[in-house]
Structures are given as C-alpha cells and as structure tokens.
Amino acid sequence: MDRAPQTGRSAIVVLMKNWVAIAQAHGLNLSARELDRIAQPLDALEETFRPLMQQLTPDAEPDLELHLGEDGE
Numbered sequence: 001m002d003r004a005p006q007t008g009r010s011a012i013v014v015l016m017k018n019w020v021a022i023a024q025a026h027g028l029n030l031s032a033r034e035l036d037r038i039a040q041p042l043d044a045l046e047e048t049f050r051p052l053m054q055q056l057t058p059d060a061e062p063d064l065e066l067h068l069g070e071d072g073e
Contacts (some may be wrong), residue, residue: 023039
C-alpha cells in the first residue's frame with residue numbers, strides 16, 4: 001500500500017482545558033462562583049506543568065502503574 005512520505009517528525013499538541021465546560025458537561029450542578037473556585041487551581045496546575053510537557057519526546061510513554069518498593073516508599 002502506498003503512503004504519503006513522512007518527515008520523521010512528530011509533535012505533541014497541548015491545549016488548555018476549559019475546566020468549567022468540562023464540569024458542566026459532566027452535569028455538575030455548581031454555581032459560577034464554585035466553578036471558578038475549582039477551575040482556578042486546575043488552570044494554575046496546568047500552566048505549571050505545560051513547560052515540562054514541552055520537554056517530552058514522542059518516545060516517552062506515561063507511567064500507568066505505581067511501583068512501590070517493599071517498604072512502601
């Protein structure tokens with residue numbers, strides 16, 4: 001099967017999440033004040049981690065399991 005030539009590059013595209021819209025889409029019956037109180041810390045966390053995400057390479061895979069030593073540390 002023929003394919004289009006690939007450049008050998010890939011990109012990780014990251015968009016800011018609209019936490020208020022996500023909460024409303026999940027049916028959370030919260031006031032605008034409550035939604036803002038929840039969304040602001042989530043926005044701050046996302047802003048903090050965004051530069052770190054830019055350092056990820058396409059070959060890096062997320063750790064989906066927590067591996068603890070025998071002593072729980």
